[in-house]
Structure formats: structure tokens, C-alpha cells
Amino acid sequence: xxxxxxxxxxxxxxxxxxxxxxxxxxxxxxxxxxxxxxxxxxxxxxxxxxxxxxxxxxxxxxxxxxxxxxxxxxxxxxxxxxxxxxxxxxxxxxxxxxxxxxxxxxxxxxxxxxxxxxxxxxxxxxxxxxxxxxxxxxxxxxxxxxxxxxxxxxxxxxxxxxxxxxxxxxxxxxxxxxxxxxxxxxxxxxxxxxxxxxxxxxxxxxxxxxxxxxxxxxxxxxxxxxxxxxxxxxxxxxxxxxxxxxxxxxxxxxxxxxxxxxxxxxxxxxxxxxxxxxxxxxxxxxxxxxxxxxxxxxxxxxxxxxxxxxxxxxxxxxxxxxxxxxxxxxxxxxxxxxxxxxxxxxxxxxxxxxxxxxxxxxxxxxxxxxxxxxxxxxxxxxxxxxxxxxxxxxxxxxxxxxxxxxxxxxxxxxxxxxxxxxxxxxxxxxxxxxxxxxxxxxxxxxxxxx
Numbered sequence: 001x002x003x004x005x006x007x008x009x010x011x012x013x014x015x016x017x018x019x020x021x022x023x024x025x026x027x028x029x030x031x032x033x034x035x036x037x038x039x040x041x042x043x044x045x046x047x048x049x050x051x052x053x054x055x056x057x058x059x060x061x062x063x064x065x066x067x068x069x070x071x072x073x074x075x076x077x078x079x080x081x082x083x084x085x086x087x088x089x090x091x092x093x094x095x096x097x098x099x100x101x102x103x104x105x106x107x108x109x110x111x112x113x114x115x116x117x118x119x120x121x122x123x124x125x126x127x128x129x130x131x132x133x134x135x136x137x138x139x140x141x142x143x144x145x146x147x148x149x150x151x152x153x154x155x156x157x158x159x160x161x162x163x164x165x166x167x168x169x170x171x172x173x174x175x176x177x178x179x180x181x182x183x184x185x186x187x188x189x190x191x192x193x194x195x196x197x198x199x200x201x202x203x204x205x206x207x208x209x210x211x212x213x214x215x216x217x218x219x220x221x222x223x224x225x226x227x228x229x230x231x232x233x234x235x236x237x238x239x240x241x242x243x244x245x246x247x248x249x250x251x252x253x254x255x256x257x258x259x260x261x262x263x264x265x266x267x268x269x270x271x272x273x274x275x276x277x278x279x280x281x282x283x284x285x286x287x288x289x290x291x292x293x294x295x296x297x298x299x300x301x302x303x304x305x306x307x308x309x310x311x312x313x314x315x316x317x318x319x320x321x322x323x324x325x326x327x328x329x330x331x332x333x334x335x336x337x338x339x340x341x342x343x344x345x346x347x348x349x350x351x352x353x354x355x356x357x358x359x360x361x362x363x364x365x366x367x368x369x370x371x372x373x374x375x376x377x378x379x380x381x382x383x384x385x386x387x388x389x390x391x392x393x394x395x396x397x398x399x400x401x402x403x404x405x406x407x408x409x410x411x412x413x414x415x416x417x418x419x420x421x422x423x424x425x426x427x428x429x430x431x432x433x434x435x436x437x438x439x440x441x442x443x444x445x446x447x448x449x450x
Contacts, residue, residue, distance in 0.1 A: 195272050
């Protein structure tokens with residue numbers, strides 16, 4: 001984030017407008033609507049900056065604009081020269097206004113037209129009378145704080161009020177009824193909120209593969225308990241002031257043991273927190289979500305599961321592999337290559353059956369043992385397959401070949417990201433690789449797709 005977003009109080013304060021033209025007039029109108037007192041000039045002199053809160057320039061001589069910028073920087077006065085990022089210490093965003101609700105959209109000055117287009121989308125999504133909902137919070141804020149001194153309790157109440165009947169009535173223009181409903185809800189509010197845990201699937205890594213329900217949960221959570229496989233782009237979707245607790249695992253290395261995670265979730269919920277347990281992929285597909293759900297249920301903690309796009313679906317979709325196909329695979333099997341006590345305990349006879357697509361999670365360290373067990377049961381060494389690292393993200397890498405080729409070259413190809421193995425005739429229906437396996441040997445270990 002290059003620019004820190006902030007809203008300035010300009011009522012009754014002087015603002016310098018240097019220059020002339022439509023662009024400057026537009027800025028002047030916006031500033032006056034915020035209560036600023038504008039001071040206009042066509043040529044710059046240092047005295048013009050005395051007592052001003054900020055300065056804006058457009059349509060003036062180049063020397064004047066440069067002098068304005070230099071003088072403002074020297075005095076610590078925010079300055080904006082329209083369409084000149086090099087002469088700006090602040091930028092003005094595209095603005096959506098709903099009475100007391102203001103939404104600002106910025107591209108850091110790189111693409112103002114894009115900011116305007118984004119603003120139009122948000123304009124279409126926000127109710128015209130959304131500001132009336134904010135007015136409820138302003139009018140009864142002190143009463144809410146007195147009735148609910150606990151911050152989690154206040155937040156939980158306001159979330160219900162701003163998404164429930166009081167908000168709907170306010171958005172319909174029925175303000176008196178909205179106020180009555182708000183006070184009635186406040187009278188029934190619980191001063192000590194009840195904790196709640198959501199086991200949320202973050203998907204394979206791309207932020208835009210989050211479900212809408214997962215996005216809503218992140219926006220409401222007090223605490224985010226997350227794994228190593230959850231990228232920063234997904235965590236950025238959470239509420240800014242939500243506490244983040246990392247409990248990641250890397251193969252046999254555990255930052256926090258599973259029993260410790262279970263205890264942590266219970267303790268946070270008993271403190272009245274709304275907790276999101278955020279996991280890569282889906283919580284109930286090799287994510288130990290079942291163990292956590294059991295611990296929560298035994299502790300009497302209310303919880304729910306929000307599914308995510310599991311790695312097999314995300315990886316296959318991006319690689320163009322149809323996991324099922326009438327001509328190649330009428331069955332899909334998901335299996336973990338992770339061992340317990342060092343033993344790969346799998347039904348190799350079932351895995352070796354033809355007519356299926358096999359997706360092996362966390363299988364790099366046991367790839368040789370998996371290969372040996374399946375070949376023993378008659379699996380064809382020449383079956384097409386693909387190793388996919390960091391699947392479902394912009395950094396996805398792919399290594400294609402037969403099973404025996406992947407066993408031979410996979411370990412030296414794999415990086416430090418999670419790897420999924422997909423085997424079966426359906427893999428052969430994916431689009432042609434960017435580079436054949438023989439050529440890929442020359443670039444093993446590089447981060448580029450192969």
C-alpha cells in the first residue's frame with residue numbers, strides 16, 4: 001500500500017487552489033462540499049500558503065506548480081497537483097457518498113479511470129439511503145456503549161442491527177420505525193457475547209476463489225487462526241483489527257500441535273470471541289477439520305463449517321484436467337500421501353483400479369513408496385500424470401509425464417510449496433504442456449512453469 005487512506009476534517013479551514021480550468025473547478029466543488037474555505041490564485045507566491053490546511057494545483061504554469069509542491073513539502077502541507085503524481089504528497093480518490101457514509105477508491109494514481117469504473121460498480125451495489133443506517137449508529141452510539149461496555153458484545157450487536165430489521169427499515173426511508181426497532185434490539189442484547197467458531201476453507205490460495213460465506217466470516221471475525229498455506233492475499237480480506245494467530249504446519253514440523261490448536265479454539269470461544277479457523281483448501285478434506293469440530297462439540301462450543309475449494313479441484317481446473325470424463329474416468333479418488341508413524345497405510349489394490357482419476361495430497365515425501373505399492377498391485381507405469389505445485393494460485397507450476405517419469409524427476413523439480421499428484425487417463429486430456437518433460441529436465445528447480 002503506497003498511500004495511507006485517511007479522511008480530513010476541512011470544515012472552516014483554508015485550502016489553496018492554484019491555477020484554473022475544469023479540473024481545478026471540480027476539485028474546488030468537492031472541497032467546498034466538505035466545508036473547506038477555498039483560496040484561489042493563478043500564480044504562486046509563498047505567502048499564499050500561510051494558514052492553509054492543504055493545497056491543490058491544476059492549469060497553472062509549470063514553474064508555479066513545481067514551486068507550489070516544493071514549498072508545501074517544506075512546510076509539511078499536503079499538496080495535490082492534478083495528473084502529476086510526481087508533484088503530489090496526497091491523491092484524491094474516486095468517492096461514493098451516501099450521506100454520512102463515504103467510500104473512497106484509489107489506484108495509487110496509476111489508473112484514475114479504473115478507480116472511476118470501480119466506483120460505478122460500488123455505486124450500483126449500495127442502497128441510496130445507506131447513510132440513514134449510519135445515522136442510527138451516530139444517534140444511539142453513547143447508549144450502545146453504556147448498555148454494552150464489552151467491545152465484542154457491541155460489535156456483535158451492531159452487526160446484527162446493521163444487517164437486520166433496523167437497517168432494512170432505514171434503507172426504506174422509515175427512520176422512526178428503524179429507531180424503534182434498533183432500541184428494541186438493544187434492550188434485548190446480551191452484554192456478554194457467546195463465542196462462536198467457524199471452520200473456514202480458504203481454497204487453494206487465490207483470493208477470488210473464496211466463497212461469499214467465507215468472505216463474510218472473515219469480515220466479522222475477532223480472531224483468525226490460520227495455517228501456513230493461507231496466503232497474505234486471503235488474510236487481507238479479513239477485518240483490519242482482527243487478531244491473527246499463526247498455527248502453521250510444514251510436513252513433520254508443527255508450529256502448534258493439533259491438540260494445542262483444538263484447545264486454543266475452545267479457549268478463544270469461551271472468551272466470547274468470534275473465531276475463524278482458516279485452512280487452505282477445504283476444512284474436511286485432509287485439513288483435520290473433523291478433529292477440531294469434534295473438540296468444539298465436546299466442549300459445547302457452537303460452530304459451523306464453511307467449505308472451500310479443495311486443492312484437487314483448484315489445481316485440476318487451472319491445469320485444464322477434467323477429473324471425471326465419460327471416456328476416461330468415471331470415478332475420482334482423493335487420498336493423502338501423508339504418513340502416520342512413518343507408514344504409508346493405503347489400500348493400493350483399490351488405488352490401482354483402472355477407470356479412475358487419483359489425486360494424492362501431500363505425497364512428495366512418500367512418492368516412491370506410493371509408486372512401489374501401486375505397481376505391485378498391477379498399476380501401469382505409463383499412466384499419464386501431473387505434479388502441481390502451488391495449485392490454484394498465480395504461481396502454479398506443473399510437471400507432466402508418466403508415473404515412472406514423475407517418480408524419477410519429481411523430487412528434484414519440487415520447490416517448497418504444496419504439491420498435488422494427479423494420475424489417470426483424464427490427465428492426458430489437459431491442454432499441451434508449455435514445455436515437454438525432456439526439455440523440463442534442463443530447468444529443474446526453477447520457479448517458471450514447465
